Amino acid sequence: xxxxxxxGQNVIVQGITGAHGSFHTAAMRAAGTNVIAGTSxxxxxxxxxxxxxxxxxxxxxxxxxxxxxxxxxxxxxxxxALLEAVTEQIPLIVCITxxxxxxxxxxxxxxxxxxxxxxxxPNCPGILIPGEQKLGIIPxxxxxxxxxxxxxxxxxxxxxxxxxxxxxxxxxxxIIGIGGDRIHGVGFTDCLALFEDDPRVSSIVLIGEIxxxxxxxxxxxxxxxxxxxxxxxxxxxxxxxxxxxxHAGAILSSDTESAKAKTIALAHAGAQTFTSITELVKTIK
Amino acid sequence: MKLLEYEAKAILKKHxxxxxxxxxxxKGITPEFPLPAVIKSQVPVGGRGKxxxxxxxxxxxxxxxxxxxxxxxxIKNHTPRVLLAxxxxxxxxxxxxALLIDRDVQEIQLLAHKQGGMxxxxxxxxxxxxxxxxxxxxxxxxxxxxxxxxNVKLLTPLLKSMFTALVTSDATLxxxxxxxxxxxGVLICGDCKMEIDNAxxxxxxxxxxxxxxxxxxxxxxxxxxxxxxxxxAGLAMATVDAVAGIGMKPANFLDIGxxxxxxxxxxxxxxxxxxPRIEAIIVNIFAGITRCDEIARxxxxxxxxxPHLPPLFIRLAGTNFEEAVAILTxxxxxxxxxxxxxxxxxxxxxxx
Numbered sequence: 001x002x003x004x005x006x007x008g009q010n011v012i013v014q015g016i017t018g019a020h021g022s023f024h025t026a027a028m029r030a031a032g033t034n035v036i037a038g039t040s041x042x043x044x045x046x047x048x049x050x051x052x053x054x055x056x057x058x059x060x061x062x063x064x065x066x067x068x069x070x071x072x073x074x075x076x077x078x079x080x081a082l083l084e085a086v087t088e089q090i091p092l093i094v095c096i097t098x099x100x101x102x103x104x105x106x107x108x109x110x111x112x113x114x115x116x117x118x119x120x121x122p123n124c125p126g127i128l129i130p131g132e133q134k135l136g137i138i139p140x141x142x143x144x145x146x147x148x149x150x151x152x153x154x155x156x157x158x159x160x161x162x163x164x165x166x167x168x169x170x171x172x173x174x175i176i177g178i179g180g181d182r183i184h185g186v187g188f189t190d191c192l193a194l195f196e197d198d199p200r201v202s203s204i205v206l207i208g209e210i211x212x213x214x215x216x217x218x219x220x221x222x223x224x225x226x227x228x229x230x231x232x233x234x235x236x237x238x239x240x241x242x243x244x245x246x247h248a249g250a251i252l253s254s255d256t257e258s259a260k261a262k263t264i265a266l267a268h269a270g271a272q273t274f275t276s277i278t279e280l281v282k283t284i285k
Numbered sequence: 286m287k288l289l290e291y292e293a294k295a296i297l298k299k300h301x302x303x304x305x306x307x308x309x310x311x312k313g314i315t316p317e318f319p320l321p322a323v324i325k326s327q328v329p330v331g332g333r334g335k336x337x338x339x340x341x342x343x344x345x346x347x348x349x350x351x352x353x354x355x356x357x358x359x360i361k362n363h364t365p366r367v368l369l370a371x372x373x374x375x376x377x378x379x380x381x382x383a384l385l386i387d388r389d390v391q392e393i394q395l396l397a398h399k400q401g402g403m404x405x406x407x408x409x410x411x412x413x414x415x416x417x418x419x420x421x422x423x424x425x426x427x428x429x430x431x432x433x434x435x436n437v438k439l440l441t442p443l444l445k446s447m448f449t450a451l452v453t454s455d456a457t458l459x460x461x462x463x464x465x466x467x468x469x470g471v472l473i474c475g476d477c478k479m480e481i482d483n484a485x486x487x488x489x490x491x492x493x494x495x496x497x498x499x500x501x502x503x504x505x506x507x508x509x510x511x512x513x514x515x516x517x518a519g520l521a522m523a524t525v526d527a528v529a530g531i532g533m534k535p536a537n538f539l540d541i542g543x544x545x546x547x548x549x550x551x552x553x554x555x556x557x558x559x560x561p562r563i564e565a566i567i568v569n570i571f572a573g574i575t576r577c578d579e580i581a582r583x584x585x586x587x588x589x590x591x592p593h594l595p596p597l598f599i600r601l602a603g604t605n606f607e608e609a610v611a612i613l614t615x616x617x618x619x620x621x622x623x624x625x626x627x628x629x630x631x632x633x634x635x636x637x
Contacts, residue, residue: 076487101455101485102386109391125573139573139604154519155543159573159603180518182388209519213389235522238529239538244500246518246540248484249388259526275530277523278623 001118001190003198005092006174007133008067012060012090013038013051014081020096021072022048024137028070031134036064039081057088068092070126070135078122079104086111086119093185094135095122102248105183112185119185123248125155125177128162138162138175146171148284149195151188152207153180153214153249157235157277161205164281173201180247182211188218196226203229203284206271210236210245210252210259219265230271233280234259286481286495289327291369293459293479300450302443303473310368312356320345322370326355328363331478334403336360341373374473379463380433381405384417384451386458392416393451395425395444397432401463401475422448439472455485501540502556509536510635512557512595514550515569516541524569527628533635536560543574550583554591563595565631569624572603581609585616596634598627 011028015021016038026049029035035051037060044055054060057069069090073081078097085093086108093112100122112119120127126136130143142162150172152158158177165172176191178184188206195201204226208215215234222230236250237259244251252258267273274280288296294304308318326338333339338360340351355368381401387394397413398405413432415425426444430437451459458480465475483500486492501518511528513535515521521540528535537560541553557566570580580601588594599620601609610620621627 075484099484101488102457102482103452103455103485106386106391106393137574142573142603152519154517154522156515156517156571156573157519157523160520160571163571163602182386183391207519209522217389235519235526237526238505238535239522239525240503240505243503244483245503245522245538246501248500250518250522276527276625278625 001186001194003194005118006127006129006135008092009034010036010064010066011068011070011135012036012057012066014057014069014071014085015073016040016048016051016053017043017046018072018074020137024070024072025049025051027137027140028134031128031140032132033134036060036066057084057090061088066090068094068135071095071097071122073097075099075101079108082108082119083111086115086117089115090117092118092120092135094120094124094126095185096124096126096136097121098123100181102181102183105181109183109185120176121179121184123181123184124179125158127177128175130172130175136177138177142166143175144169144171146173147200147202148172148205149174149191149198149201149203150205150207151176151178151191151195152205153178153209153247154207154235155180157207157233160277161207161281164277165284168281170284173198180209180249182249184249187214189221192218192221192226196228201228203231205280205284206230206232206266208232208234208262209247209250210234210239211247211250211257213257215262216256216265219262219269219271222266222271223269230266231274231280231284232263232266232271233274233277234262234266237275286483286486286492287329288479288481288495289329289367290325290477291327291367292495293477294474296450296454296479297474297477300446302446302450303471305371305374305473305475307369307371310352310370312366315348315352318370319372321373323373324351324355325369325371326358326360326365327367327369328360328365330361330363333360374465374475375467377466377468379465379475381462382429382447382464383458383460383462384447385460390416393418393448395429397429399433405462417448419448433466435466435472436470439470443472454479455482455489456480457482501542503538505537506534507536507560508562509534509560510562510564511631512536512560512563512566513569514539514541514553514557514566516543516545516571516575520569520571524567524624527624528567528631531628531632533628533632536563545570545575545580547579547583547586550580551587551590554587554594558591564635566595566597567627567631568597568599568601569627570601570603572601572605575603576605577601577603577609578605578612581612584613584618588616588618598631600624600627
């Protein structure tokens with residue numbers, strides 16, 4: 001994953017005629033994203049916010065080349081939509097949909113890897129590159145152009161962080177929500193590599209939570225590869241064991257997946273760790 | 286969602302996996318079953334055997350007293366609604382076999398151990414782990430047969446059925462422990478734990494009557510003194526953390542979700558009124574898609590609709606924040622600007 005992939009010019013929206021799809025198509029265009037077309041079964045020929053609707057990605061490809069698809073298709077139909085995007089080899093796929101069955105995602109992530117598609121999400125707010133690109137639902141006004149790279153599993157905590165920084169006049173180069181599901185595409189280490197390699201990024205914010213091992217992998221990566229300052233916050237310090245808290249992925253199944261263990265691992269790797277967003281936001285320079 | 290043993294076994298049976306002959310016992314109805322039999326409490330927790338929830342019955346006069354005992358026995362806060370009576374299977378040795386989804390490598394994984402039974406979780410060593418796909422089934426069956434030192438002709442159909450059961454039931458875990466090897470050289474699924482993906486329940490109408498825990502509202506402490514309402518799983522966890530971090534007892538985790546409306550906020554207030562010792566309620570909203578003014582109106586409605594509502598400590602930020610503050614100020618409801626200010630203020634009113 002690199003910046004040119006995220007800044008791809010021709011963006012389509014799958015599920016463009018739905019309530020979320022149409023609302024956020026307009027918001028993305030207002031934020032400067034070049035939405036060229038959308039898909040919706042049986043609604044070809046219509047327009048959403050001036051954007052033409054097609055029956056399929058294959059039909060769009062007859063008129064345009066496609067760099068990215070943002071998916072708002074409801075969960076029961078999301079697998080079909082994702083596989084369509086993967087089969088059509090869309091380089092970047094951002095899936096906002098929440099509640100996609102885990103076996104569906106196993107199949108999708110497997111095929112996405114085979115076809116060299118980069119998948120962000122699902123169950124995520126997407127990507128905001130303030131002033132340049134919006135792929136998803138992160139409210140545009142929360143960000144401002146700058147040099148902080150934010151990566152997070154949580155939507156609202158992403159918003160909190162971006163808004164807190166913007167209020168302090170500290171801008172962001174990337175705001176990326178990787179999503180709260182157990183099986184998802186791009187992870188922390190992909191984003192850390194992006195931030196480390198991009199000279200426009202000067203500091204990094206990582207927001208993780210209980211469940212899974214991705215923050216531990218991030219800690220290893222930070223120790224080995226990251227030279228820029230990392231500010232980290234792990235939520236769920238007081239989560240009970242074995243109970244899902246909101247996100248499908250936020251379930252504590254062993255001590256190594258706890259907020260404390262992850263915080264310690266990140267601190268050992270050289271990240272500065274915090275117990276609240278307020279403190280984290282205050283500390284970043 | 287965790288299934289009970291008898292529900293899990295019904296799924297295994299559908300997929301032709303070898304099981305003990307069993308009979309379900311409901312309260313007040315004692316069906317006939319052959320003796321000896323093992324009668325098992327159907328509760329969704331491990332350690333039933335140690336807790337006295339599994340009893341072997343050999344005499345017909347013992348059946349009724351055993352059933353009564355088991356129906357009255359609470360195991361880790363769960364009392365059974367159903368018991369399962371099964372034939373007693375002769376044991377040569379007990380094995381462990383599980384299929385699960387490994388989130389970190391994004392694969393289905395086979396996990397096996399030669400010593401099944403009650404203590405397997407304590408063993409950190411001696412596990413066979415294999416990534417499992419439809420294509421790798423024959424090869425994995427061979428490896429597993431060698432590992433278990435049993436006939437591959439026995440294991441191939443068993444593993445295939447288990448894999449099909451996992452995929453078609455949208456299960457995230459099927460754990461067979463013990464997998465009993467009998468003196469006759471047969472394998473039988475002694476006990477089964479199964480977890481179904483909550484996100485896939487819409488395509489499993491056969492499970493729609495199952496009590497499904499709500500992951501957006503989680504009871505943490507029935508004696509908790511501080512209730513929390515937030516939007517987004519991350520923010521809701523952060524709110525619980527802040528309350529506990531300052532030494533107070535959070536009663537609940539509650540994520541009202543993105544795009545919260547007046548009705549969803551009212552519903553949230555109603556849910557937290559079930560906690561008897563609540564002395565303060567923290568409302569922590571960061572509005573992206575949600576609109577703060579809508580939350581503010583819902584708070585005012587809740588205050589009017591619910592008598593004896595404990596004091597509210599409200600932190601709102603994001604979309605339409607100014608309108609919300611104006612609405613709340615009109616009704617003399619103060620707002621705070623950070624979560625930390627909320628918990629500090631709550632600390633001042635809660636008696637520990």
